[in-house]
Amino acid sequence: MHTTRKLVVMAAGLALTTLVAACAAGNAGKIGGGSAVKGQAIKGGTVTVAEVAGSPNDIFPLLPSTNSNGFNGDLTLGLWPWLAYSGDGGKSIVNPQESLFSKLTYSDNDKVITIALKPWNWSDGVPITSRDFTFVYNLLKWNYNDWFGYVQGLFPVDVSKVSTPNAHTVVIDLTRSYNPTFYTDNVLAEIPLLPQHAWDKTSASGKVSNYDETQAGAKAVWNFLQAQGSDMATFATNPLWKVVDGPWKLAQFLSSGYYAWVPNKNYSGPDKPVLSKVIWTPFTDDTAEMDTLRSGTSLDVASVPLNDIRQIPALKAEGYSVAQVPLPGVAEILPNFYAPVAGLLLRQLYIRQAMEYLINREQIVKKAFAGYADPGNGPVPVQYGQQWDSPLEKAGGPYKYNPAKAIALLKAHGWKVVPGGTDTCAKPGKAADECGTGITAGEPLTFTLLFATGTESYNEQNAAFQSTESLGGIHIALKGEPFNTLVSTTGTCNGQSHPAATCDDWQLEQYGYNEYLMDPSGAGQFNTDANGNYGGYSSPEMNKLIDATEYGSSNSAFFAYEDYAAEQLPLLWLPNESDVFVYKSNLAGVTPLNPFTGLYNPEVWYYTKPAS
Amino acid sequence: MQSEHATAPEPLAALPEGGEVTSRTGGRNLGLHDFLHNKRAMGGCAVVLLLVLFCFVGPLIYRTNQITVNLNNANLPPGGGHPLGTDEYGIDILGRLMVGGQSSLELGFAVAIASTVIGALYGAISGMLGGIADAFLMRIVDTLLAVPTFILLLIVASMFTLNLTTIILLLTLLSWPYVCRLVRAQVLSLRSREFVQASTVMGSTRMRILFRHMVPNTFNIFIVTATFAVADSIYALSALSFLGLGPPPPFADWGTMLTYGVNDLFDSYPWEVYPPLIVLVVTVLAFRQIGDALNDIASARSSIR
């Protein structure tokens, strides 16, 4: 009954993408505006959006590492947009109108970035300057270990120097050269600008000063802002949060999760809001949300869980239009390479291959996700388009559903295959036609899949997984747990550190998907020391290929990484669901939805009067 | 659910002198004749019997594959080999009703028997002991009763992943206090009866009195409470599943079947909603009818002077 869209943010390392800074300038597509609503635009109006199974609990844009609540982004992005605004017209490119920079130049062999800031103002009239960037950099420099958005080795540790030649220019010296697309898309697109003139203080009654320039001061400011940022009772009243540079201001926030935006009258950007208010109203699960939609009254925009897709015709009759948007990320079954017995099995590539051959992804897309899902052929979803989808992935990936191949593979490695039963190892040993290192004679090929309960589509998917795996004699036991319980037993493992005490208990896990940014790179997930590499996958070749995508600028490097990952199966690939939305038909500007910014850009929405 | 429905045994709790039962009517004979001739009670029993047959004998006759998931067959309407259609996993619904019913009925019976036995023993012993021991034991019971059952269920369900056994244990734990109170009240009122005093004078130990006299006279309470306990526990499990805290798939019982179909109430797949709903309501209704009829018999007999 829950949507898991927000669960996702938990898992991801920040993938990176650089790209398109140059392309974006030329490709200035209109954001939104694709909706074919006819009629005259009306000024003002209130839109009510449904917020299901979660709500924000922190308003400070740089979230602490312990706060993985994806709803916070929904709250803060409208108030403090990213430096490089992700997503334009639904495409994975930087949006030039809403970004805070007017020009981005990489020079000196891509080791120096020169950022020209737009001459915008904060909502209190003070200009946005390069000092605001150094404020962010200083805070993060001394507190990055406490920042949720930190990816091992990237910003701010990869910066050797930041200088501000003038009030609107920032020059960043990096410690090494990076792929510009990667850096812009995945690093600069995760940093907001923060008002140094209002927030550089260490206490509510204290004065603003340059505290951030010293280590102690930066820590004090960070702690102060984090404490203020988690005080839900004051989100709407604290003077700190009234200083914004985005199109919206927060007018009201209740502890139930209900909150309201009103336009920031001093917004400097071109997409000034037409609506007079946007309200988010919370629902604990989708039953109440669907009921409200069916009665057609108080909700204007809402998501529809995939197992309720068949209610769409009824919703259309209530005056709603439907839109769908693929979610940027990869859905997977996560293998634990360090599980005591199962880990040895999972380390064998041929076993993972057999398991992947036995997943009928097409059927899962059609039946469990009602057709609204990415096929899941490899690490990159097809929505990313031409420059990211290798021909191999587009053709269906290396492991299309094929039980015969799975059985052949297992037999070729010395397994006694019992379709419908459980395979056992007939030929233990390390030779090419034997089971593999550490696998004993007669060992059964059986795993327990730990999954997060609450989403019906996932329940169906996992049941189907269990069913099709048994066609090859791989026995899967299903074990469902609430998501929070699952998290607490997963442990802090990665390729480098896998203490037995915490990495022991689970064998396979499924809880949602790992989110990608505009550049669907594997950094943060598949490299050995990645903090998102919970299964402990480690491969020098993979590390090398990921580095090539981060540091080089050739696009063929990306395909090389992608195909290698698709073949090597650090994760068992699964289809990734799309989101389906309904919105009132007289509301224009809602589509195309932007999957990189929490899906909604209300600043370009407006009500229409039907053309007479 | 006990937190939202006033359970019928409560009026007996409010009046500590539970029915006026004399020792002449042995508990086992209490109203058996009346019971057999009570239309409601017999109706309820007939339904229960049918349900038990349906759930336990049914699958032997009507064989379906309840284990293999086949998404290609998902959500098929009734017809073509599936009299009640298939559910979202492609599993035959009629078959699932039978097998799911096994879980529901096992749960109900297990909880009813266990909680009644435990509660009765606890209550009887506490009543017989009297004094400080009794006061202490009853405070423990009061503590358990102070928190609504459903709330405690939610707390535990949020911490542990439930399966049938844990739920049975849990519901037993949460149900026995109710029986205990009633039995103790009965025991207390019986203690002051002449026949017990006579027994004591004649030298019977307390345990002997307990088992020879008290138990038969409290038998009607057992039965009544037990039947209500069956209904309440089946009910509690379905509510828990509805809130998303019940046992995860592949566990099947009527409540979980309902949960998925619930949003389809309006249209689309009515065959996934109405069969489990009807069976659930009929089951709960049947048990409550039996309990209610027994209650009537017991109180009717008690008002015969």
Add this chain to the structure above:
Amino acid sequence: MTWFLIRRIGQSAAVVVGVMILTFILVHMEPGSTARAVLGLKATPARVAIFNNTYGLNRPLVVQFWLYCDHVLHGDFGISYSAGQPVSTLIAQRLPRDAVLIGISTVLALIIGIPMGLYQAIHHGTLRDDIVAGTWFTLYSAPDFMEALLLIAIFSVHFHWLQPSFPGGITSVGGLFADPSALVLPVVVLSINSVAGFSQYMRSSAIEELAQDYMRTARAKGLGERLILTRHLLRNAVLPIITILGLSLPNIVAGAVIAEAIFNFPGMGLLFWQSALSHDFPVMLGATLIIGVATVLGNLAADVAYGVLDPRIRHAV
């Protein structure tokens, strides 16, 4: 009478302590690490240690319990993990709303249930009695959530007469009445549960009273039926209802979890459910404690009322 009161109050206090122990044990039964569940997959061991320190989770259980009791007696129920706010604030916001909702439902149930019970008692054994009893029995046996959803399907979805869920921006109790059409269905669903109970008690109680000698005496005296009904029957038969009212006080506090979940009503029940789903133990613990105390008070009130009204009870335990 005083001795009775003192004994009962003493017992109640003991039970409250028992509830505190119970809730404390419950929360510490959680498998896995609370810190990790709350802080997420990316929590570093350092962060976990800070969390455990802040909430005192690394100290011996007895010490933790002592601290917990100390805090509670000062009105500090801890801070919600997900909302970052004091639990007492959250509860204080929601409790009055439940009082209103369940108060209205209970009053409605009494208004319907008592006369219905009397009616059934008077026509005891006839077809009329059976029909009424049968109807309420069926309604009472159907799962709450199904009744609620069916009502929503008919009145909200099909006819668009009533709201299926509560508006979100309620800031005060008065806000509950801002859109009365949203209150109707929750109140009806909650009443259905209680009406059946009240009318059944009223019925059996009234039947018993009707069989009493004093009723025959009253009739023999020539009193009109009306007078008999109100002066004698009603007053005597209503006693069990008082007990049940007292016993339903905890329900106000427990907040009808299912009804609130379906109707998105921002009360204690919904708070409880949300905190169960998100493992927000301080909230669950605080709410359970309040419910436990309310139950004890309710029982005490019911017993005292009953004791006042029925002298026979005072001398039993």
